[in-house]
Amino acid sequence: MTQPASDATCPAHAPKNHPAIPREKIGVLLANLGTPDATDYWSMRRYLNEFLSDRRVIDYAPWKWQLLLQLIILTKRPFTSGKAYKSIWNEELDESPLMTITRDQTGALRTALTAEYGDDIMVDFCMRYGNPSTKSKVREMTEAGCTRILFFPLYPQYAGATSGTANDQFFRALMDETRQPAARTVQPYFDHPEYIDALARSIETAYAGDINPEILIVSYHGMPKRYLMQGDPYHCQCQKTTRLLKERLGWTDTQITTTFQSVFGPEEWLQPYTVKEVARLAKEDGKRRIAVVAPAFSADCIETLEEINEEIRESFEHAGGEEFTYIPCLNDSPAHIEALAHVIRENLQGWASRS
Structure with missing residues (x-):
């Protein structure tokens, strides 16, 4: 039986057996x-199963997708995802x-x-x-x-x-x-002035340090391009966030660009892909120093700490880049x-x- 809240009382004119009611x-x-409870196979499998079974995330026909998910993806991916989580896991807590x-x-x-x-x-x-x-x-x-x-x-x-x-x-x-x-x-709240200002201040703080990036990559989590064509406003809101951030910083178009990360599956996703664009910037445009920020994430997570700061960094450096700066998410900054x-x-x- 549920215990009543500590401030619960019976109404003044209620009968004696009336349940106590907490203060409003x-x-x-x-x-x-969300997050897995641990990095072992079964913890990762439970988490990935819940995530990848969400029809908002993967909208393929369940009879087809669940067969692929349960028999193939969830037999292998918990191992690779668990390894990725281990690389960033808060061991103390x-x-x-x-x-x-x-x-x-x-x-x-x-x-x-x-x-x-x-x-x-x-x-x-x-x-x-x-x-x-x-x-x-x-x-x-x-x-x-x-x-x-x-x-x-x-x-x-x-x-x-x-x-x-x-x-x-x-x-x-x-x-x-x-x-x-x-x-x-x-x-x-993609265009809220307080949010844009907090983003800009985090970038200004990073640039005030011992770095001198030639361009800022504003990397957002990706999604299938098909979702945009079906009416999802995400792409447009990301582009507006970047534009407002550029205006707040007083920068030009050559100092900042928008990309999308975390591609999954065979179909086309929103482009340009971050992992490919950072390599192109190094190879074709000769950029040697870049910074990356991820405004779509309110807190650092597997997509920022592992994907950006490891996989995307490696793509840039392998293509000839020299200085890669990841600017952390806003997290619990004042x-x-x-x-x-x-x-x-x-x-x-x-x-x-x-x-």
């Missing part, structure tokens, strides 16, 4: 992609960097929002795949007395395979609640936390008043 609160639930950073972001936002709104706000995080699950965190919030939940997918640019599937899972979790809370989802808090404040209007 507003929940702010952050959501990120025995978890992935994405888990560590998302928890730190949540803690910083909890502190900031509690200072503004008081104890009537509850801030937590969930993962679309793996743990902590969206369903478990929605349940915790409703049991704690959250009658309103603001759901915040931590993806600046909207894509069906990221923000869309995170929202789907949130709505599915609400279906299991006896008393459904009122719900809001945060719109993509400027990023303030930008996220600003977005949350805007979305809480009409629900909560700052103290």
